[in-house]
Amino acid sequence: MPDRDPVSWNTMPSGYAGFAGYFEEARSLFDRMPERDAVSWNTMIAACSRNGRTGEAERLFEAMPGRNAVSWNTLMMGFLENGEVEKAVEVFRGIPSRDSTSLSALVRGLARNDMLRAAEDVLLGLDFTRDGALDAYNTLIAAYGQRGMVMEARQVFDRIPHIHKNAVSWNSMSMCYVKTGDLSAARATFTETPQKDCVSWNTMITGLVNASEMDEAEALFWRMPEPDSWTWTLMVSGFAQKGELEKARASSTGCLAKHWSHGIR
Secondary structure, eight states: OOOOOOOHHHHHHHHHSSTTTHHHHHHHHHHOSSSHHHHHHHHHHHHHHTOOOHHHHHHHHHHHOOOOHHHHHHHHHHHHHHTTTHEEEEEEOOTTOHHHHHHHHHHHHHHHHHHHHHHHHHHTTOOOTTTTTTHHHHHHHHHHHHTTOOOHHHHHHHSSSSGGHHHHHHHHHHHHHTTOOOOOHHHHHHHHSSSSOHHHHHHHHHHHTTTTOHHHHHHHHHHHOOOOOOHHHHHHHHHHHHOHHHHHHHHHHHHHHHHHTTTTT
């Protein structure tokens, strides 16, 4: 290619960086580029991190002119992926204009590193509405729930101003209770959920099916405005596991009829 533009140059390092064992080729091409843009720098920073070279990623970041939000987030996530949690938090605190994407990425990364308390400490130091923290709060609720830490999940949930809680907030809290088999709390949370979506209904039905409460699950199914294929699977498998094959077949027929009534083909 006689006349390579920046897009052409970016394509090659990006391609090499995407394959294991080709880091040196990607770095060599990056170093030979006559002109680098933000994509070039961010691609190389990410490649360094993927190869465990966080120090090199940080040096590139420091040398990069005109860093953007992607640059900061890429460096932060690189540290998190390599277990360098303190460095990641340090980068986050240095971001000139933090947004909800940066915050959510940090909380997800801390959760993957089993640093849930550290994630909670970060959230407690922020202004909820100004920093767009809802997605991060929801992520932390789900992370606590996956580890069976329901009390901690509830404390985070209760810190969200009621007016700002969305379907994900309520569904995440419901799932925490379902995972630990606390049907009473799951029912209460489901009842309180102001705007139930398909996930809300399926979460509650999942809890009931897991507890072999098929009569209640069936009653809930028939109240559900728009069941989906997962609802169908839950009902049929629930009855089948109890050995109630006739009900499983009837449930399958009922699900099909309900799907057709909602225009799902």
